[in-house]
Amino acid sequence: MRVALVLTVLAVSTLVPPPALAQGAGTAAPASAVEAASPAAIARLAERLARLAEDGLDPRHYPIPPAELASSDPGRHRAETMRAAQAALADLLLGRVASLRGRVDLRRDPAAVNLAGWMSDLGTAREPAEVIERASNLPPDAAALKAELARYRALAAAGGWPRITGDTRRTLEPGSTDAARVPALRARMAFIDPAVAHGAAADSPVYDERLLAAVRHFQAEEGLETDGRVGAITWTALNTSVEEKILQLRVALDMRRGQPARSTERRIEVNIPHYRLRLLEGDRVVRDMAVIVGRRDRQTPMLNVRMTTVQFNPPWGVPERNAREDLLPRFRRDPAAMQARGFRLYQRLDGEVVEVDPTTVDFSGYSRTNFPYFVRQDAGDANALGRIKFVMPNGDDIYMHDTPDRHLFTRGQRAFSSGCIRLERPMELLAEALSGTTGWDRTQVDRVLASRATRSAPLARSIPVRLHYTTVIVEGGRVAMRQDIYGLDAEYARAMDRAQNQRLASADGGAGRNTGTR
Structure with missing residues (x-):
């Protein structure tokens, strides 16, 4: 069940008007603050704003005055540059997209950002460009994400990689010969492993061992089955354009802005496009397992709920x-x-x-x-819910459960369900969920499961559950990207790229935002 996403973007009002508008406005920053930076520093600020693309933002959304205006009207050039910087700073700190309907997984905490303090720093800094730079590096994993974004932008500037045409509905098997698709595959793999281009003639039709090694490496990077067989899912991943990768990285950076402090509570997080569930305590991963999520036409909704009950031998x-x-x-x-x-x-x-x-x-x-x-x-071994159901009350009737279809967990892409979450190792999650629940040790669990009778066990401690959609993660400094299976990154990027510029809060740097569109 997918609720149509309708953009709800929040905006803020102008902080520093140009001199012509300052009189009587009652919102201008003190002149001493505006004059702190030298004309050369303002020029460096304008140059830094022109590079906002490296932060995933579009410089065109922040009207930077032309450099020649500094000679003809230096006061106006300063005021317009500062206004553009204030708009950019607000987006770098709070995220350009404040919220999207249906995306309760997006997290913002403007109160934790201290926008007023940042605006004050910007207005009084001798090098305001450094304030923009500091803000751009605040999001978690910013360095790794920005480096990856720069890499893909360089690839895009060089023309990107070739799209593989031909019959991508048929699977290409290792060792096979295909005069059309194998050379195209080799050309694509050369962007990942340049040695592939030297392993055989570029137009060789044979799917050889060196090409197979490159394909397996690509499949591992994409989270796919590393069998070297190039079927529909691998063809789709291969034909994901450089521009789509850039879009995902821009979204990943923006989603991480204005984040609340990380919870220390024991909690469950399910990352839909990565098909993973993690039980966390603070930053420590207690359990980590594969999951199956809703397919594209029956998407798993984003939720913030609590797991309250376990049901044994559930009917469906x-x-x-x-x-x-x-x-x-x-x-x-x-x-x-x-x-x-x-x-x-x-x-x-x-x-x-x-x-x-x-x-x-x-x-x-x-x-x-x-x-x-x-x-x-009826409950039983063939039941679609398996032997255990984890109840987390919500209006979409979504829950987590066991499944008899164990073979599906070997797949790389696992969007097979009708919306609920199927668990790779439900007994491990069960042990954690029942911790502290009197009368439900492993012996009692085994007894109830063997009885085939439907029983429920309310948890002594309910567990927060967050179903979220994050296609780009960083682990050990390495960026891992997955397919935008529901198109939610594309939806987010469209919200980011709406052309109307946001307006800044109040002259005193208040962090509040007023509902608006852009």
Whole structure:
């Protein structure tokens, strides 16, 4: 279930007007503060603002006056440069995108930033460009992200890498011969490992060992299965353009601005595009496991909730959409097999719910828009929820659970569910969740699971759960990027690039923002 994203951007009012507007405005900074920097320092400030692209921002959003204005009207040049700097500083500190509908995972804490202090520093600094530089390096991982952004911008300036054309629907197998796709693949891999270009003639049609090693390295970097087989998912990753990578890095930098202090509470964080769950205590990773998330047409929503209960041997009340789109075709093919897997069919007649034998129903007469039954699956080994369900109350009916489809965890991209989170190692999370809950040691858990009876255990300590969407992470100083599977980075970037300039807060540097659009 995806809620359409509608941009809600917050703005702030002008801080330092040009001299012509200062009289009577009541918002201008003191003249002594404005005059602190020399004309040469103001020129250096303008030059630093012109390089905001290295911070992921677009310099065109901050109207920097032309250099020649410094000669013809130095007062105006100073005021306009400072105003542009104030707008840039606010975005560098608080993030250009304040919020987006549906993105409760975006975190901002303007109160923690002390915008007033930064604005004061900017206005009184002898080298205001240094204030901009300091602010640009505040976000977590800024150095690594900016270095990666510079690398991709250099690639883009050189023309980027070639797009692989031809039939990318068919899998290219190691050792095979393909006169069209192998040379194109070799040209693409040369951007990752230049030695590939020297391993064989550029137009060689053979998928050789050196090319295979490069493809496996690429798959590992992209978080894909490292089998060297180039199928639809690897083709898509290969054809992700330099510009798309730049976009993701710009978003990653902006999302990290204005962050609140990191929680010290025990908590669960699920990064959707990286398909990972982490149980954290402060900065310490207690548990780390793979997850399966919602596919593109049934996206996992971003949530900030609390896990409150564990349910053992859960039945599955099949959502209407799943019943119509996923189960109806299977009932048509073999209703007896569905019955054997614990699926029960129900219908409401005269106000009462009655169970219907699926082997007596002619399913060919029903469609996605006409299916009067609802479906439930009994608890058991074949149940879609597995043997354990972790309840975290929310309006989207999203929860975490076990799954019988264990083989899917070997995949690199794991967007297979209808929105809920499937867990690679549910028993490990269970042990942590039940910690401190009286009467639920491992012996009791095993006894209840073996009974196949549905039981619930309220947790002694509920656990905060955050489902977030972060395609770019930094670990050990290395940047790891994943596909923008839901297009949310693209949505965020469009919000960043709206052309109307934001307005700054008040003359005293207040950090409050007023609702507006840009």
